[in-house]
Amino acid sequence: MRYLRLFYLVRRRSVAAVLVSGGVVGGHEAFTRSYGAEDSAKAEFETSSKFPIPQDYRGLAWQIRNDYPATASKGDAPWADIDFKKHPERFCDVIKRYCMEGNKEVDFNVQNNKKRNWYHAAWLHYAENGREPLHGLTFERPVSTGELSANQKRPLQAWTCGYYNELAATVFSRIWKDGSSPQWDDHVKFPNGAMVFKLLMVDAKDDEEAPILKGAPMWDAVIVKERENYDDPDTWSDRNDYVSKVRLLQVDYAIADQRSPIGWIWGSFMYDGRRKEKDPWERLTPFGLQWGNDPQLDQEAYEAGARVKESWVNPAADELLRYLHSSRPMWGWNGRLNGPADNFISACASCHSTAVKTTSLPLLTQDSVIHTKRGAYVPAGCKNGVTPGCDAAAMEFFRNIPAGKPYKEGQISADYSLQLMMGWINYQHWLKDNEKEGWVEYVMRRVTGRPRYVSTRRLARMGASPTHVNSDE
Numbered sequence: 001m002r003y004l005r006l007f008y009l010v011r012r013r014s015v016a017a018v019l020v021s022g023g024v025v026g027g028h029e030a031f032t033r034s035y036g037a038e039d040s041a042k043a044e045f046e047t048s049s050k051f052p053i054p055q056d057y058r059g060l061a062w063q064i065r066n067d068y069p070a071t072a073s074k075g076d077a078p079w080a081d082i083d084f085k086k087h088p089e090r091f092c093d094v095i096k097r098y099c100m101e102g103n104k105e106v107d108f109n110v111q112n113n114k115k116r117n118w119y120h121a122a123w124l125h126y127a128e129n130g131r132e133p134l135h136g137l138t139f140e141r142p143v144s145t146g147e148l149s150a151n152q153k154r155p156l157q158a159w160t161c162g163y164y165n166e167l168a169a170t171v172f173s174r175i176w177k178d179g180s181s182p183q184w185d186d187h188v189k190f191p192n193g194a195m196v197f198k199l200l201m202v203d204a205k206d207d208e209e210a211p212i213l214k215g216a217p218m219w220d221a222v223i224v225k226e227r228e229n230y231d232d233p234d235t236w237s238d239r240n241d242y243v244s245k246v247r248l249l250q251v252d253y254a255i256a257d258q259r260s261p262i263g264w265i266w267g268s269f270m271y272d273g274r275r276k277e278k279d280p281w282e283r284l285t286p287f288g289l290q291w292g293n294d295p296q297l298d299q300e301a302y303e304a305g306a307r308v309k310e311s312w313v314n315p316a317a318d319e320l321l322r323y324l325h326s327s328r329p330m331w332g333w334n335g336r337l338n339g340p341a342d343n344f345i346s347a348c349a350s351c352h353s354t355a356v357k358t359t360s361l362p363l364l365t366q367d368s369v370i371h372t373k374r375g376a377y378v379p380a381g382c383k384n385g386v387t388p389g390c391d392a393a394a395m396e397f398f399r400n401i402p403a404g405k406p407y408k409e410g411q412i413s414a415d416y417s418l419q420l421m422m423g424w425i426n427y428q429h430w431l432k433d434n435e436k437e438g439w440v441e442y443v444m445r446r447v448t449g450r451p452r453y454v455s456t457r458r459l460a461r462m463g464a465s466p467t468h469v470n471s472d473e
């Protein structure tokens with residue numbers, strides 16, 4: 001009874017507090033202001049992973065680096081002088097070195113990189129696919145059965161972590177300057193020279209399942225419990241309580257570069273176990289580059305023999321596709337660039353052009369495509385024959401949207417950064433979840449005299465691992 005009354009009083013007070021604080025505060029902000037949930041937003045911002053580390057694990061726990069710099073020195077872009085259309089392979093070589101330098105030696109624990117600073121995207125821990133605790137990997141679209149070899153009889157789990165250079169991290173600094181109260185009011189645009197890459201690993205068990213991954217670098221990870229398919233995202237937080245191995249498949253990157261019509265150059269490497277380099281990290285073959293979506297190349301043009309002009313696909317990548325006896329017909333849609341773990345009905349720049357500030361995930365690809373009797377894949381709109389404009393809806397996804405402009409008018413652009421978008425969505429989900437708990441928080445605070453959210457006991461109850469754990473300590 002006492003609690004009930006207290007609750008009632010509290011409620012009235014909080015309304016007053018909102019009024020006193022003036023300004024137009026929305027329902028949710030009112031909660032955070034009067035209940036001190038800011039502390040907990042900050043604690044979440046600092047959380048590396050919510051998933052527990054298996055007891056027998058003896059390695060390093062992953063730690064997020066999100067002390068984003070407000071400014072960065074320019075001139076750290078060794079690719080800037082290379083004509084990427086004329087010398088794509090040289091361009092890719094420089095990128096590979098840039099990603100590996102100082103990172104490989106420290107197993108991509110970027111805090112220890114002595115060569116340059118790298119950072120992680122914020123808030124990727126708070127989701128069903130959220131960061132696992134050993135390498136900060138998030139769970140991505142699985143690699144479908146048969147895509148990496150005819151012997152691959154089950155979908156493979158794909159796990160990834162992204163790393164942002166200093167210039168790229170300045171954009172995060174603007175939004176997340178205050179981890180307890182992020183600000184995102186306008187379109188973002190990454191400065192020229194900003195660069196981000198991500199490593200993508202799969203849980204292939206042996207060389208039999210994916211012979212191309214023979215000898216690939218391996219990492220420990222706490223992955224999703226194995227199941228027949230991973231179609232239901234609600235089950236993705238159901239993780240093992242032991243350590244598994246994941247192997248390097250792909251390295252993706254994006255570079256903000258004003259020479260590109262969309263302001264970005266996309267590129268990808270794939271691990272190739274047939275290569276002879278001693279160091280397995282060096283056995284990455286450039287897949288290609290993409291600097292535009294070829295908006296003119298619709299289904300009709302493609303079938304009339306037109307080909308991409310704004311992607312360079314390495315002939316070695318096409319050879320790989322044949323070697324794999326893969327079930328996929330092409331890397332990216334009608335010859336555009338895409339990687340082995342990506343959906344072939346899409347392309348790097350196309351999917352990423354949908355990145356905006358939003359509270360729920362938008363559609364990232366064209367609608368499903370149809371496999372016709374004559375063996376071709378066509379967009380759903382062309383199922384009754386390839387007529388002019390039959391794929392107009394699909395081609396919406398292959399526009400050349402300039403950097404810093406939103407996918408649709410009225411939206412706020414995330415400038416092609418899907419991790420920025422996903423982090424924001426996760427944060428919004430947390431706000432919602434927290435709103436429900438806001439009243440309880442306030443009451444508890446009144447009764448116990450201390451905030452509830454930041455207690456490590458509570459974090460532990462929620463299955464969180466502390467930000468910095470070294471099991472050797």
Ligand code: HEC
Nearest residue numbers: 162252253254267268338339342346347348351417418419
């Ligand atoms: C169908 C959608 C889709 C396609 C196609 C796709 N990606 Fe992504 N990509 C994502 C999503 C979603 C994320 C964010 C979540 C994550 O990293 O797990 C992401 C993240 C990234 C990041 C981290 C930076 C950021 O903030 O977005 C890079 C770099 C990247 N992708 C490069 C590529 C490259 C290169 C290709 C093509 C070879 C590609 N992507 C194809 C969906 C896609």
